[in-house]
Structure formats: C-alpha cells, structure tokens
Amino acid sequence: MTIRAVLFDFSGTLYRLEKDGPWLADLVDGEDLVGEHEVELVRRLTAPVGPLDGLPDHLQDAWARRDLDPAVHREVHLAMFDRVGLPAHTAEAFYARLVDPGNWRPYPDAVQALRTVRDAGIRSGIISNIPWDIRTALKRDDALELVDDLALSYVEGRIKPDPELFRLACRRLGVAPEEALMIGDSVTADGGAAEVGSRVAFVEPLPTAQRPTALLDALAAHGVR
Known part of the structure; x- marks a missing residue:
C-alpha cells in the first residue's frame, strides 16, 4: 500500500539530548557523578520505556507515567537525583538542563528528512512520549513548518506503545x-505502530555526529525520496 503519511518519534530519532561540555561537572564536587557516569545517567533517564534501575518500587509506577504529566516527570526525576546523592539545588539545575529545548539537537538529516516527506506530497507527524512542548526546538531549527501534526503524550494522555495513540495520529x-x-x-515503544497495521522502520539513537543519514536511508528504503 502507498505510504501517505510518515510518523516520526522525537527523542533518539529526530533529536537527541546533547550539550556542549559536561552535564554535572560544573554543578557538583566529586568524581563519581561526572564523566562516563553522567553520560550513563543521562542515557538511562532518556530511555523510552521500562523501569529505571535504582528507583524504589513505590516510584516505578510514577516513572512509567512520567511522560503523561510534567509535574510527575519532574518529581520522579528529582527523587532519582536524590538517591544518587545530588543536593536539591543541583538536582533542580540538572533537571532544567534535561528539559531545556536548547540541549536537544536535531540529527544531521532531520530537517532534510521532514522536507523530503513534504516534497513528496506526503503528510508528516511526530508522535512522542515526552512531557514538554517540543515546538520550541522544532521552530528554532525551521522544522516546525514541515510537520503537519504533533501527538505528544502529555497532551493526549496516552504513551507509546498504546495503539490508540498511533490511531489518533493517523486519524x-x-x-x-x-x-x-x-x-x-x-522496538518496544515505536514498534507498537505495527499493531495497528503501520509499517515501521528503526534507527539507532546514536550521538548525532555518528548518525548522518539514517532517517533519509529509512525513508528511501520505503520508497520516499
């Protein structure tokens, strides 16, 4: 069947949470929370689905619901930071960096991929498990005008892989x-689209500099050029 719409995930697909310089070194004293350890912490915090290691059982439900409610997202992150020993003021500053659109970078081919879809006469949407408005980042990169619709979990009250979220986006x-x-x-979150009959393509959530053409390659593999 002819492709008439392309749905993109946001985090790890179109954009990645990255910043120049360290995440924590200018906020904390102590070597155990910087360098490779802070990189691993950020990676764990941005994993799309699943439980978070180190979080007590009574907070795992809040973690699973974090992308449905910005307040829950903040509270459960601050609880996690407290468990790894961050002072309250440092935890607040670190959290602010995680949700700052300025620290989310587009993959090298992200805007070009959106434009390729638009030029092919195909509709496009972004469907994302996220607790903040991504339009600021998209607008900064001249990408917002290339997207026909956004289905964001905290707005829609559903998170991937809920099949109804995919149906809603298509509708x-x-x-x-x-x-x-x-x-x-x-595979777990975005792969839910297959349950409603959509085709699915996967890209690796590598650092942006290491993944120059994966989105364009995925489109071309499905005949969108």
Missing part, C-alpha cells in the same frame, strides 16, 4: 494506519 493526518510509516528508535 488527524487523514490516513489509515496501513498507509503510514512509523520511524523510531525503540
């Missing part, structure tokens, strides 16, 4: 799920 784009291609980085 708003005016296509049947079978006419959509979902591109994401998580």
